Amino acid sequence: xxxDRPTLPPAEPDAAAAAAARFAERFGARAEVGYAVLDSPVxxxxxxxxxxxxxxxxxxxxxxxxxxxxxxxxxxxSPRILEDRARMAGIARELDEYFAGRRTxxxxxxxWGLTKGFGQRILQATARIPFGAxxxxxxxxxxxxNERAVRAAGNALGANPLPIVVPCHRVLRTGGSLGGYTGxxxxxxxxxxxxxxxxxxx
Numbered sequence: 001x002x003x004d005r006p007t008l009p010p011a012e013p014d015a016a017a018a019a020a021a022r023f024a025e026r027f028g029a030r031a032e033v034g035y036a037v038l039d040s041p042v043x044x045x046x047x048x049x050x051x052x053x054x055x056x057x058x059x060x061x062x063x064x065x066x067x068x069x070x071x072x073x074x075x076x077x078s079p080r081i082l083e084d085r086a087r088m089a090g091i092a093r094e095l096d097e098y099f100a101g102r103r104t105x106x107x108x109x110x111x112w113g114l115t116k117g118f119g120q121r122i123l124q125a126t127a128r129i130p131f132g133a134x135x136x137x138x139x140x141x142x143x144x145x146n147e148r149a150v151r152a153a154g155n156a157l158g159a160n161p162l163p164i165v166v167p168c169h170r171v172l173r174t175g176g177s178l179g180g181y182t183g184x185x186x187x188x189x190x191x192x193x194x195x196x197x198x199x200x201x202x
Contacts, residue, residue, distance in 0.1 A: 034084025
């Protein structure tokens with residue numbers, strides 16, 4: 001005597017691929033980081049972004065080299081980090097235009113994932129300082145909602161993950177002296193000079 005057993009419908013040949021694609025779309029693709037290494041008048045830059053936007057601009061020499069920057073990104077954003085010059089083509093073009101004097105504002109979308117809380121608000125206030133203008137640590141603290149938080153402003157600016165694009169070089173000490181800069185004061189002076197702001201280092 002034979003017994004009929006129910007049979008399962010044949011699996012769709014691309015079912016596994018479709019499931020993997022849905023998983024990547026939901027979890028993996030958002031976290032993937034693409035990067036490129038660019039030459040610029042202020043040294044080699046590592047630029048990196050997610051699908052949300054540009055997340056990092058780093059001075060390679062100031063941060064221990066390209067590999068050190070990539071290690072930082074892998075730890076902070078995602079271990080899925082790949083060289084992707086196509087994804088970074090927009091910021092590469094805008095930086096070229098900025099250094100050539102043909103751009104006064106950046107249009108790329110930003111991913112603020114490496115910032116949080118009051119520090120993020122400081123950097124967002126800094127992003128509103130226009131080309132050729134300057135502010136102070138107290139000024140950006142006020143723009144972030146707490147004029148007295150000057151020390152916190154300095155800390156946030158020193159940790160700015162998006163220098164040049166979020167122009168912390170435009171923030172000076174009260175009284176007009178230069179203050180510090182995440183890429184070194186020489187770079188700060190060069191960026192300000194590029195924008196027509198001439199200062200004595202101090």
